[in-house]
Amino acid sequence: MDSILIQLLNGLDKGAAYALIALGLTLVFGTLGIVNFAHGAIFMLGAFCAVTFRKLLTLSEKVQDPTVTLFAAYKEVPYLKIWFGDTGLMIIDYAVPLSILFSIPIMILVGYVMERGLIRHFYKRPHADQILVTFGLAIVIQELIKAAFGANPIPQPPPDIVSGSANVGLWLGLGEALVYPWWRLMYLVFSAVMIFGVFSFLKYTTYGMVVRAGMWDRETVGLLGINIERRFTIVFALAAVVAGVAGVMYTPILPPDYHMGMDFLVLSFVVVVVGGMGSLGGAVAAGFLLGIVQSFASMNEIKDIFPGIDQIIIYLVAVVILLTRPRGLMGRAGVMED
Amino acid sequence: MSNSNKFSRRQALKFGAAGAAAMGAGPLIFTRNAWAQAFPNDPGSNANVILGFNVPQTGPYSDEGADELRAYMLAVKHLNGEGDGGMMNTFTPSSLKGNGILGKKVTYTTGDTQTKSDAARASAKRMIEKDGALMITGGSSSGVAVAVQGLCQEAGIIFMAGLTHSNDTTGKDKKRYGFRHFFNAYMSGAALGPVLEKEYGTERRAYHLTADYTWGWTQEESMRQFTEGMGWQTAAAVKTPVGAGDFSQYITPVLNSGADVLVLNHYGKDMINSLTQSIQFGLRDKQVNGKNFEIVVPLFSRLMAQGAGENIKGILGSTNWNWSLQDAGSQAFVKSFGAEYGFPPSMAAHTCYVQTLLYANACEMTGTFYPPEVIKALEGFSFDGMGNGKTEYRAEDHQCFKDVLVVRGNENPSSQFDLLEVVETTPRSQVEYDAKIFGGELGPYKV
Numbered sequence: 001m002d003s004i005l006i007q008l009l010n011g012l013d014k015g016a017a018y019a020l021i022a023l024g025l026t027l028v029f030g031t032l033g034i035v036n037f038a039h040g041a042i043f044m045l046g047a048f049c050a051v052t053f054r055k056l057l058t059l060s061e062k063v064q065d066p067t068v069t070l071f072a073a074y075k076e077v078p079y080l081k082i083w084f085g086d087t088g089l090m091i092i093d094y095a096v097p098l099s100i101l102f103s104i105p106i107m108i109l110v111g112y113v114m115e116r117g118l119i120r121h122f123y124k125r126p127h128a129d130q131i132l133v134t135f136g137l138a139i140v141i142q143e144l145i146k147a148a149f150g151a152n153p154i155p156q157p158p159p160d161i162v163s164g165s166a167n168v169g170l171w172l173g174l175g176e177a178l179v180y181p182w183w184r185l186m187y188l189v190f191s192a193v194m195i196f197g198v199f200s201f202l203k204y205t206t207y208g209m210v211v212r213a214g215m216w217d218r219e220t221v222g223l224l225g226i227n228i229e230r231r232f233t234i235v236f237a238l239a240a241v242v243a244g245v246a247g248v249m250y251t252p253i254l255p256p257d258y259h260m261g262m263d264f265l266v267l268s269f270v271v272v273v274v275g276g277m278g279s280l281g282g283a284v285a286a287g288f289l290l291g292i293v294q295s296f297a298s299m300n301e302i303k304d305i306f307p308g309i310d311q312i313i314i315y316l317v318a319v320v321i322l323l324t325r326p327r328g329l330m331g332r333a334g335v336m337e338d
Numbered sequence: 339m340s341n342s343n344k345f346s347r348r349q350a351l352k353f354g355a356a357g358a359a360a361m362g363a364g365p366l367i368f369t370r371n372a373w374a375q376a377f378p379n380d381p382g383s384n385a386n387v388i389l390g391f392n393v394p395q396t397g398p399y400s401d402e403g404a405d406e407l408r409a410y411m412l413a414v415k416h417l418n419g420e421g422d423g424g425m426m427n428t429f430t431p432s433s434l435k436g437n438g439i440l441g442k443k444v445t446y447t448t449g450d451t452q453t454k455s456d457a458a459r460a461s462a463k464r465m466i467e468k469d470g471a472l473m474i475t476g477g478s479s480s481g482v483a484v485a486v487q488g489l490c491q492e493a494g495i496i497f498m499a500g501l502t503h504s505n506d507t508t509g510k511d512k513k514r515y516g517f518r519h520f521f522n523a524y525m526s527g528a529a530l531g532p533v534l535e536k537e538y539g540t541e542r543r544a545y546h547l548t549a550d551y552t553w554g555w556t557q558e559e560s561m562r563q564f565t566e567g568m569g570w571q572t573a574a575a576v577k578t579p580v581g582a583g584d585f586s587q588y589i590t591p592v593l594n595s596g597a598d599v600l601v602l603n604h605y606g607k608d609m610i611n612s613l614t615q616s617i618q619f620g621l622r623d624k625q626v627n628g629k630n631f632e633i634v635v636p637l638f639s640r641l642m643a644q645g646a647g648e649n650i651k652g653i654l655g656s657t658n659w660n661w662s663l664q665d666a667g668s669q670a671f672v673k674s675f676g677a678e679y680g681f682p683p684s685m686a687a688h689t690c691y692v693q694t695l696l697y698a699n700a701c702e703m704t705g706t707f708y709p710p711e712v713i714k715a716l717e718g719f720s721f722d723g724m725g726n727g728k729t730e731y732r733a734e735d736h737q738c739f740k741d742v743l744v745v746r747g748n749e750n751p752s753s754q755f756d757l758l759e760v761v762e763t764t765p766r767s768q769v770e771y772d773a774k775i776f777g778g779e780l781g782p783y784k785v
Contacts, residue, residue, distance in 0.1 A: 071676025
């Protein structure tokens with residue numbers, strides 16, 4: 001029972017990351033009709049916002065280390081510690097959650113510049129052109145990050161208070177054996193809040209209602225005198241924020257490197273296709289489904305029967321779903337079928 | 339005028355002396371470069387000799403690669419007579435003069451292996467064919483070392499392996515042109531086994547997470563050989579991809595496997611991530627089978643300990659060398675490296691520095707760069723003063739034999755670098771084995 005629950009939690013965690021990226025991808029596709037291969041790069045840019053923010057917080061003065069006698073060694077003492085003592089150290093400790101505030105305006109700007117500067121010129125071009133240009137853009141962003149931060153993963157520890165594990169077993173009355181890392185639980189909760197926030201925005205605000213109407217019939221909404229293009233630009237920026245913030249929060253789970261976006265992008269596209277092109281609910285459901293399936297496939301009992309199954313299970317599930325439901329789990333008729 | 343055509347006694351002496359000198363030098367002139375036409379990248383009359391430093395500058399082992407490169411640059415400096423000379427002052431028997439190698443100034447070219455065999459081969463090929471490197475050295479991954487060693491054998495270029503710990507490097511994949519100073523997985527198992535028995539007893543169930551390439555396989559094999567030999571059971575052994583980043587899907591099955599020891603056959607950033615995540619999943623706080631759950635890291639380095647931070651405390655492993663050693667060679671190296679870079683060298687840096695000096699010394703001993711002669715000088719060469727005590731390059735498999743250190747993550751470090759505590763120095767005799775057990779053939783001297 002314990003092992004099933006822990007795999008379930010792990011699957012939900014992975015699924016949450018897939019779902020958040022896929023949600024942004026679907027939003028952009030549903031509103032602008034763009035297949036955005038640069039969306040993974042936005043997730044990666046968010047992660048590097050966290051890296052940059054920590055670098056800023058840990059700008060340091062070099063002080064000679066008297067404990068080393070064989071040669072002159074130096075310790076780096078952050079200015080925040082020099083200026084504010086323990087409060088300064090506490091601010092550094094909370095670098096990852098604080099990075100969310102730092103990343104939001106940056107991701108809005110990135111989304112806006114990306115859409116207005118490049119992607120809008122490809123609205124009426126074939127999907128193949130859109131894929132090519134956004135894929136090229138992703139490579140450019142990747143290489144820029146590689147040039148600025150190097151090619152190696154940069155660890156981002158969570159705050160001390162949530163660096164250990166929570167006794168989930170005790171909460172559920174299953175004994176003390178079942179534990180799960182606090183930060184991963186927080187990521188799960190954070191993802192749920194983000195997904196709920198996006199759906200609420202689209203469903204319960206007038207702005208969201210117009211966007212949804214535009215997703216169904218852009219021309220009619222335009223004929224009503226609404227500047228739908230402008231709203232879609234804002235939706236693009238919103239999708240960038242969702243992916244970027246998801247990237248920030250994922251850094252304590254996976255140390256970010258320049259390639260992390262591409263790693264997630266491929267899986268997220270599978271999620272979008274399985275969920276159904278243009279279906280927000282489908283993207284979220286497929287994200288969690290595939291995350292859980294992948295997690296269970298990594299159990300030793302399963303791998304003993306099907307060695308290596310954890311590496312291919314997502315694609316196998318995708319094949320089965322597309323064979324039985326060609327439009328995906330919640331796909332609409334007519335989307336990408338022209 | 340009458341004397342102008344006469345052959346004076348003075349002239350006779352002059353010509354005689356010149357003739358004798360010419361006669362004497364003649365054989366040297368003809369033999370000195372007798373091998374000149376026979377080997378690639380012969381520096382000939384060039385003032386410089388080029389060495390190729392092929393290290394991971396990116397990828398999961400890049401921290402080690404960066405430190406290796408620092409050590410190589412320091413070795414070049416010392417060979418050229420600059421700086422304080424480091425271990426050149428303690429190395430015996432030494433033929434090094436501090437004027438380069440055979441009077442030629444040492445220069446170098448570098449490559450990024452990316453911790454990938456194909457990229458490593460490509461950069462080694464470039465250094466040999468384009469840059470004219472006479473010797474290739476580097477590593478930090480056994481997959482890379484085995485691949486580059488094979489290439490060097492084909493090219494007739496000596497390969498002085500850097501950090502490579504797989505049994506295969508000097509076992510089934512050994513090559514005449516390849517030499518390893520670093521210890522191997524078998525030696526780690528042989529050194530760690532008795533300490534694990536003493537610390538954790540004989541009734542344990544171990545779960546192995548293993549990097550899925552040659553080093554991981556042989557590391558797991560050797561650890562299982564020694565732990566099962568003392569009565570431990572193996573609950574499971576799971577392969578993990580190199581550079582996985584998130585190991586949670588491999589760690590969660592450990593929780594309910596009935597194992598009470600996790601053996602992390604991981605290295606570099608993979609080890610930092612897998613260890614950190616194991617601790618996040620509460621493994622070290624667990625009690626299984628009435629015993630405290632333990633984690634073992636068979637191959638340890640200070641760089642990894644630094645990356646893992648608090649998580650490393652109390653964890654046992656083995657290492658090739660540690661900067662805290664008090665022998666004259668280690669102290670000289672630490673002082674020199676520390677003065678240059680502001681922190682002590684890692685074991686990866688140590689082995690690379692030693693390998694560069696050993697190659698240069700072999701050239702000086704034979705008076706030539708001709709690889710077959712340099713190889714013969716290295717085979718069976720015994721030395722001291724390089725930080726590991728008396729060491730020998732065994733001729734049969736080109737593996738160095740020396741004492742092995744068993745270390746533990748330091749609970750009470752005395753400085754920011756004092757991260758590993760030496761628990762035991764396992765004597766060479768305890769980690770030695772028959773060269774035949776891993777198979778393989780060295781191959782020919784001439785290629």
